Amino acid sequence: MRIENVPERAIPRSASQLKTIAKYELTNYLRSRRFYVLLAITLIISGLLTAVVAYYRPSGFLSSPLGFYSSWWGLAVTYILILSGIFFGGDAISGEFQNKTGYFLVVNPVKRSTIYAGKWAAAFIASLAVFGTFTVVTVANGAYYFGLDVPYQFGLSLAFSVLYLISILGVTFFFSSIFKSGSISILVTAILFLFALPLTQSLVSNLAQMEPWFLITYGAEIIGNVLKDPYPAHIVTVQLGRVTFTTYNAPILNGIAIMAAYFLVCAALGMIIFDRRDFS
Amino acid sequence: MVNPSIEAVDLTKCYNSFCALSDLSLRLEGAKCVGFLGPNGAGKTTALKILTGLIRPTKGKALINGIDVQEDKKAALSTCGALIETPEIYPALSVKEALMMVAEIRGVPSAARKDAVMKAISEVKMEEWIDMKCGKLSKGMRQRVNLAAALISDPMIMLLDEPSSGLDPRGMAEVREIVKGLKKKDRLIFMSSHLLSEVTEICDEVAILDHGRLLAYDTLERLTSALSVGNARECEASFSRDLSSDALKEIGSTEGVLGLKLVEPRRLILSFEGGNEAQERILAKIAGLGVGLIAFKSSSSALEETYLRLVKDSR
Incomplete structure (x- = not known):
């Protein structure tokens, strides 16, 4: 028996489905408690910085526009980016398994890679909203003290921060696709970015005297370094008695390459893992 | 329009040494309702999960309208609505938004989308809760929304895994009516259930599975008379x-x-x-x-x- 009364319907292209998933996922994020918690944390950090600088007027902040942006931005932006990545990416994929939301979405005619990319895009936009808030407060304070004379290096730092956010979300989504428990993937990414990677970087460069070119946190140092004039030398050696200390500063291109590589490799691996994992 | 079909070819799913499904071969074709019966752990949900791309088979193929679900899931499921287990829905989305998302993903044209959502909501009798956040719905209500999501693009094939699970007696009766309505519209329905009275009432054919193996597949009459x-x-x-x-x-x-x-x-x-x-x-x-x-x-x-x-x- 042939069925005649079924409407002919073309399934949208993957790009259109990605947009749909990102739109509704973003709606879900923007109404979630975690979004407001992160926004509150960002506003508290911004408020504290505003109050401290206004009250104590530290010379490091107020000596020059570049010094202001370097001190203000360099103090908090990486933490805000890392927290955004953890909050929005930590359980983005593992939650699909743990909370069974995947059963609602995956049984539709849509590729898993499209779901992955759509969720990533939503997490990126939600993180940008938080990051944008911090940027607005930073520029508003900068404008108060120095007028609208924003150094071009801040624009570069802003761009590198966005790249860092992209790569952080790439990594958090990758870990989220490995674990079936949302809390474990959040914990692992938090420990990794807040403790394990900075500690490893410190050990590798200071004790092993080796350039930590393979660490994302090393590449991300260009966010702060670009606000220094002049840009720090790639290798800095300090002789203290018989002991030589070597510190490494990623050149801008190396930093960009490291962050981009982290994103590309983690996004590809994360998508493959999510594509092959069973909902069982 | 193609003749709707669901086909399992030597479908096997093993988890280490345990095989949840062993060489299941089954072909369902045409407009009818097929009940999928078996004790707990028989492999019914595993088979339905493979057919909907939720899990990968260890061996064999799952075909919907002749298209391999593993090779081209998007095309295979384009005319198929599915409800597997009791899915959770994004908690901050309202019932309407969740269904609009599914309608958009499934390619319901924007002009017809609102009507399609309203029709699906009305079929599962959820009009009163249309603006309620999904996170605040009871399990039974969520299952109704899930059923509405499966119905939304008027698919020619329905894969239902215990669709009345979690519903009260009235909800169960309503699900039966929905499935009967689909039968009237000449759909191919493959439905697992533990409720033999439900299967007797609405199914034309029955497939019985145990220990991952197909024991029988025939019309209800032939199966009961033969045995x-x-x-x-x-x-x-x-x-x-x-x-x-x-x-x-x-x-x-x-x-x-x-x-x-x-x-x-x-x-x-x-x-x-x-x-x-x-x-x-x-x-x-x-x-x-x-x-x-x-x-x-x-x-x-x-x-x-x-x-x-x-x-x-x-x-």
Whole structure:
């Protein structure tokens, strides 16, 4: 028996489905408690910085526009980016398994890679909203003290921060696709970015005297370094008695390459893992 | 328009040494409702999950309308609605938003999208909760929304895994009505269930699975007759008034009737032999007696016996 009364319907292209998933996922994020918690944390950090600088007027902040942006931005932006990545990416994929939301979405005619990319895009936009808030407060304070004379290096730092956010979300989504428990993937990414990677970087460069070119946190140092004039030398050696200390500063291109590589490799691996994992 | 089909070819799913599904080969084609029966852990959900791309088979193929789900899931599921287990829905989305998302993903044109969502919501009787956040719905309500999501693009194939799970008796009855409605629209429905009465009421064919292996697949009538003693079949008749002993004697004397069991004053179970012809004759006879016959259907106990026998034999 042939069925005649079924409407002919073309399934949208993957790009259109990605947009749909990102739109509704973003709606879900923007109404979630975690979004407001992160926004509150960002506003508290911004408020504290505003109050401290206004009250104590530290010379490091107020000596020059570049010094202001370097001190203000360099103090908090990486933490805000890392927290955004953890909050929005930590359980983005593992939650699909743990909370069974995947059963609602995956049984539709849509590729898993499209779901992955759509969720990533939503997490990126939600993180940008938080990051944008911090940027607005930073520029508003900068404008108060120095007028609208924003150094071009801040624009570069802003761009590198966005790249860092992209790569952080790439990594958090990758870990989220490995674990079936949302809390474990959040914990692992938090420990990794807040403790394990900075500690490893410190050990590798200071004790092993080796350039930590393979660490994302090393590449991300260009966010702060670009606000220094002049840009720090790639290798800095300090002789203290018989002991030589070597510190490494990623050149801008190396930093960009490291962050981009982290994103590309983690996004590809994360998508493959999510594509092959069973909902069982 | 293609003839809808669902096909499992040597479908196997093993988890280390344990095989949840072993060489399942089954082809369902055309407009009908097929019940998927089996004890807990028999492999029903595993098979349905493979058919919907939720899990990958260890071996074999799952085809929807001839398209391999593993190779091109998007095309394979383009005309297929599915409800597997009890999915959670994004908690901060309202019922309407969640269904709009599914409608957009499934390619319902924007002009028709709102109507399609409203129609699906109305089918599952959730109009009152349309703006409620999904995170605040009870399990039963969520299952209704999930069913609405499966119905939203009016798919030609429906894969339902215990669709009335978590629903109250009224909800169960409504699900049965929805599935019956789909049957009227000539859809191919493949539905797992533990409720044999539900399967008897709405399914045309039955596939029985145990230990990951297909034990039987046939029409309800053929399956129950083939496995009943001496080709006997059971039917259940309901009456609007109490049956008199004279009426019982009269029915019992009909050619082919092997036995009568008055389970309630107005409900009678008849066992008989002679297949459809005998069933037709007996029905005509009872109707002609003017004893208030209001229903006559295959007895679910016949399916139950068949099911239990098959499952017992496979152990």
